Amino acid sequence: MALSRLSKLFTNSGSRAAIIGMIHVPALPGSPTSCLNIEQIVEITCRQAELYTKCGLDGILVENMHDRPYLRGGVGMETVANMTRICNEIRQCVPAQQMGIQILSGWGMCIVLCW
Secondary structure (H helix, E strand, O other), X not given: OHHHXXXXXXXXXXXXXXXXXXXXXXXXXXXXXXXXOHHHHHHHHHHHHHXXXXXXXXXXXXXXXXXXXXXXXXXXXXXXXXXXXXXXXXXXXXXXXXXXXXXXXXOOHHHHXXX
């Protein structure tokens, strides 16, 4: 089902490329540069998702861009839990919007766990 939605996203218009908005999640609680709590992060990311949807973007990609340093070979379960919470809240704000998830560290299993 997810692959057919993704395929539709990139073939829906025929005459133009899909426009995907990137939501760069602020540093998550537990990371060295974190200064916001999870509720504040959810509020920021939901507002951004709503704006992208209002502007007619075809989809959004949620990424933990500011969660540095990036860990090679894996991330902690707190990162997975926080990204899961954020993406679930975004889904509630913009239920019809196509959404992808990227957890920076090269650990693809997190994407499966969050989706």
